[in-house]
Amino acid sequence: MRRLLTVFIALAALFAGPAPAATPGVTDDSIRIATIQDLSGPIAILGAPIRDGIVMRLDEENERGGVHGRKLRIAVEDSGYDPKKAILAARRLLGDGQVFAFLGNLGTPVVMATMPLIVEAGLPHLFPFSPHLATYAPTHPLKFQLFAPYRDYMDAAVRHLVGQNGYRRVGLLYQDDDYGLEVMRGVESGLAKRGLALVERTGYKRGTTDFASQIARLRAADCDLVVLATVVRETVAAAQEARKVGWPVDMLVTASGYSAQTHELGGAAVEGLYGVSVMPHPYPEGADGALNDWIQRYRTRYDADPNVWSAMGYDVADTFIQGLRAAGRDLDVAGFARAMASLNTTPGFLGGPTYHFSPEDHLGNRRGRMARIVSGRWQLVSDYLE
Amino acid sequence: MFAQVLLSGIANGCVYGLVALSFVLVFKATETVSFMQGELLMVGAFAAVLLVEGAGWPVLLALPVAVLALFALGALLEAVVLRRALGRPHLTAVLLTFGLGLALRGGVTMVPAATHQLHRLDLPLPGVIAIGPLQVAGAHLAVLVATGLACAALAAFFRFTRAGVALRACSEDPRVAALMGISPSRMHTLAWALGAALAGVAGVLLAPLTLVHPGMGLIALKAFPAAVIGGLSSLPGAIAGGVLVGVIEALSGLYLPEGAKELAVYGLMLLVLLMFPQGLGGRGATR
Amino acid sequence: MRRVGIALALFALALSGGGWSHGLAQLAMVATWALAGLGLVLIVGQTGQLSLGHGAMMAVGAYVQACLVSIGMPSPLALLPAMAAGGLLGLLASLPGRRLGGLAFGMSTLAMALIVEELLVRLVPWTGGAAGRVVPPFVIGPWTLGSPGGQAALSVAMLVLAWLVCRRLIHSRLGRAWRASREDESAAAAIGVSAGAVRQQAFAAGGVLGALAGALSAHWLGYLSPEQFGIGLSFELLMMVFVGGVRAPAGAVLGGLVMVALPQLIATLRGAVPALGSGAAGLELLLFGAVLVLIVLARPAGLAGGGR
Numbered sequence: 009m010r011r012l013l014t015v016f017i018a019l020a021a022l023f024a025g026p027a028p029a030a031t032p033g034v035t036d037d038s039i040r041i042a043t044i045q046d047l048s049g050p051i052a053i054l055g056a057p058i059r060d061g062i063v064m065r066l067d068e069e070n071e072r073g074g075v076h077g078r079k080l081r082i083a084v085e086d087s088g089y090d091p092k093k094a095i096l097a098a099r100r101l102l103g104d105g106q107v108f109a110f111l112g113n114l115g116t117p118v119v120m121a122t123m124p125l126i127v128e129a130g131l132p133h134l135f136p137f138s139p140h141l142a143t144y145a146p147t148h149p150l151k152f153q154l155f156a157p158y159r160d161y162m163d164a165a166v167r168h169l170v171g172q173n174g175y176r177r178v179g180l181l182y183q184d185d186d187y188g189l190e191v192m193r194g195v196e197s198g199l200a201k202r203g204l205a206l207v208e209r210t211g212y213k214r215g216t217t218d219f220a221s222q223i224a225r226l227r228a229a230d231c232d233l234v235v236l237a238t239v240v241r242e243t244v245a246a247a248q249e250a251r252k253v254g255w256p257v258d259m260l261v262t263a264s265g266y267s268a269q270t271h272e273l274g275g276a277a278v279e280g281l282y283g284v285s286v287m288p289h290p291y292p293e294g295a296d297g298a299l300n301d302w303i304q305r306y307r308t309r310y311d312a313d314p315n316v317w318s319a320m321g322y323d324v325a326d327t328f329i330q331g332l333r334a335a336g337r338d339l340d341v342a343g344f345a346r347a348m349a350s351l352n353t354t355p356g357f358l359g360g361p362t363y364h365f366s367p368e369d370h371l372g373n374r375r376g377r378m379a380r381i382v383s384g385r386w387q388l389v390s391d392y393l394e
Numbered sequence: 395m396f397a398q399v400l401l402s403g404i405a406n407g408c409v410y411g412l413v414a415l416s417f418v419l420v421f422k423a424t425e426t427v428s429f430m431q432g433e434l435l436m437v438g439a440f441a442a443v444l445l446v447e448g449a450g451w452p453v454l455l456a457l458p459v460a461v462l463a464l465f466a467l468g469a470l471l472e473a474v475v476l477r478r479a480l481g482r483p484h485l486t487a488v489l490l491t492f493g494l495g496l497a498l499r500g501g502v503t504m505v506p507a508a509t510h511q512l513h514r515l516d517l518p519l520p521g522v523i524a525i526g527p528l529q530v531a532g533a534h535l536a537v538l539v540a541t542g543l544a545c546a547a548l549a550a551f552f553r554f555t556r557a558g559v560a561l562r563a564c565s566e567d568p569r570v571a572a573l574m575g576i577s578p579s580r581m582h583t584l585a586w587a588l589g590a591a592l593a594g595v596a597g598v599l600l601a602p603l604t605l606v607h608p609g610m611g612l613i614a615l616k617a618f619p620a621a622v623i624g625g626l627s628s629l630p631g632a633i634a635g636g637v638l639v640g641v642i643e644a645l646s647g648l649y650l651p652e653g654a655k656e657l658a659v660y661g662l663m664l665l666v667l668l669m670f671p672q673g674l675g676g677r678g679a680t681r
Numbered sequence: 682m683r684r685v686g687i688a689l690a691l692f693a694l695a696l697s698g699g700g701w702s703h704g705l706a707q708l709a710m711v712a713t714w715a716l717a718g719l720g721l722v723l724i725v726g727q728t729g730q731l732s733l734g735h736g737a738m739m740a741v742g743a744y745v746q747a748c749l750v751s752i753g754m755p756s757p758l759a760l761l762p763a764m765a766a767g768g769l770l771g772l773l774a775s776l777p778g779r780r781l782g783g784l785a786f787g788m789s790t791l792a793m794a795l796i797v798e799e800l801l802v803r804l805v806p807w808t809g810g811a812a813g814r815v816v817p818p819f820v821i822g823p824w825t826l827g828s829p830g831g832q833a834a835l836s837v838a839m840l841v842l843a844w845l846v847c848r849r850l851i852h853s854r855l856g857r858a859w860r861a862s863r864e865d866e867s868a869a870a871a872i873g874v875s876a877g878a879v880r881q882q883a884f885a886a887g888g889v890l891g892a893l894a895g896a897l898s899a900h901w902l903g904y905l906s907p908e909q910f911g912i913g914l915s916f917e918l919l920m921m922v923f924v925g926g927v928r929a930p931a932g933a934v935l936g937g938l939v940m941v942a943l944p945q946l947i948a949t950l951r952g953a954v955p956a957l958g959s960g961a962a963g964l965e966l967l968l969f970g971a972v973l974v975l976i977v978l979a980r981p982a983g984l985a986g987g988g989r
Binding site for chain 2: 731777780781783784785788789791792793795796799802803912916919920923962963964965966967968969970971972973974977978981
């Protein structure tokens, strides 16, 4: 009987874990947050630099003494883009009772599966990398988002380009998932405002290697602008296919194709490609003081060049830190959420947008800029589009 | 336009065919469907990238070395793991290849440089060649040529070399072959090594078309129906199956409504399985 | 006895590391995995027939459940049509088994799974297409199972029920016929057991269990999208039952424990050895692969061993 009791107590101790602090994850000298990334799955190519950018910004803050004297620590979990794993990771972190907020979780299935748990547990769900509307609407006191759905950016971008270059026949090549559908809605609504409709649309599955039939279809519809709802690899492949068959059509890619790898890998085929940029790519050439410093530090630390995803990770962490500063030394979740809901960020050296939050609107930014590949690198060719 | 898309489908089908060939090679000799061919293909492409980007080798030297490395890897995996499946139910070897495939993908994923960016393997190929009204990408042409060469080399190997004839004898009837003085276990090693090397060839050829990344092994999902349609035990059948899959994919993408492109291939595979359980070109996988 | 030891060790590992609610969430996951695994134990373990499409059964269960609950059917009631749909898909998937055997039939199940995945993307009005759909929590009468405790309780209860049914099936005349056809198809045919019919029964039963697991997990995840039900899931399930032991119902449970315990072990390791850091991403795949290889070689009957 006694032995049984011992076992029971041991088990209970195993489950119960340490006693929760007054505000979860916050002590006198530290704040612990968490992020669920894809470091081994299909979009690990985004997850790794995002994580690096976030961690770098937090460590910088710690070197300067932290926020209001508290050092920032982060638990990084890998979901492999699998919502089952993400849920367990979220429960593990929530169960510890030692996480103050979730920052920059990556991937729509992951975000949609874990967000309800996180906000139900009373923790802020901040700036996920997912274009899903539910990340900020309807307004929830604990949900905040920096990145607008592709819909908003693409609506404005298509209107801008059609207005500027007078396209009449617009076609769409889209990835057959939530990302592609979001873009399609944006393109359709942008065109409708110009009195146009898509003349052809054609999809592909992730992992597709050959775009001959899709490009042939778009060409047969005699498109004069092709919108690409693609990621880097497919952007390059689609542009190469079009140029190969001698079709010099103008193309516009979403922010997912706005990457230095697009022109590094695509070369001449992607010259002249239009893209939507939310955050400019941190090119080392011609970088000025603070930006150049940052690039050098990133290189030293990670032995790799920063890319637009590292910059976004950095920006996500920076916005979080600005929110923490505004919340003051007496930190609890409600106070932080109040501070976030009236935060206006200051422009950083990375050249990204400024973010404005209000109690009614928790989406920090809705606007993107037009960019174009000129002489093998992205150049910004417009201001932020309304 | 039709001809252009058709040509693209054929070229793409050749890549499927090449991967299917590696399935078939392994199946013929070992009666195992290998679920790690896609991963071997990916490892082969990364091996070439490592030699070119990491060690600074010229591409033309790196390619054969990468393929040889895959040959060695195949032999190693056979010696350490797959050999132990001999004489066990066929499911054992299938599961082993699946486990090895997972481990290979995990191993590559653990290298940060492999997951943080896409890699390009620049083969010394012409960009685009015009043949009459048709435009052919150099990379596609290379695939067509290489597939032809691989087939010819394999045919010659099976016909004219001692090892090739022995391998064939072994897959016909291992007991009789053993009585003739052929060592079945060495043939087993050879088959896995060749299968891996062939996947490596497909990997470096695929690299200019799809770029090098840990997910490129997914192409095995298309190569697999190709091998099944071809009959799983026929080398020419594998290539024909690959081309058929490539062409069907391309044409259904051009003429049929959305989504038909994916369904067409697997629908065809199901149909072939039901109507010709032996495949369109071989003795089949009915056991 | 050793089996029980392994199970207890895995159990402690799977449920450790993060307080009650995390432990219970893990338990719900183990039980749901095991439910789906039981289906495979019937199909693969009893009839010896490879199924590469079990994920599709889960998918059908999950989506039918989500559709019915969202039009107002009470969740426990919706489980029945969801399971029926899984059984139906199992029957459909077994049809090629009348003509094909072994590997070729295995491939046809793979083709079936890929077609189902494609249909999930296409049937937008019901499935929400590629954008996915949200699933409300499971409600029994006045209780909403939003917390891991309720989810674990329901999953375990379902698992126990399914386990009892499976044991009965395995020990019945039907189970003997299944095993007879596994051991020697022509001998079985001689005593009037047709391989085609055997496959049909096993696939239907397995489909029901797979769909039940899918329906429950739809509620636990709260969000469905087609990519969750890719062939990767089918392979994961197959791997799970072979690690656990495909010939005995206990194998499904042990396999489910491994599926949850291994990532937990890595999380714990990473907590203890921060230097592991980024490399840990591939470590899980590597370990799963290595465990599968080791078990297939050293303990071909899986952790559960023996069985019928």
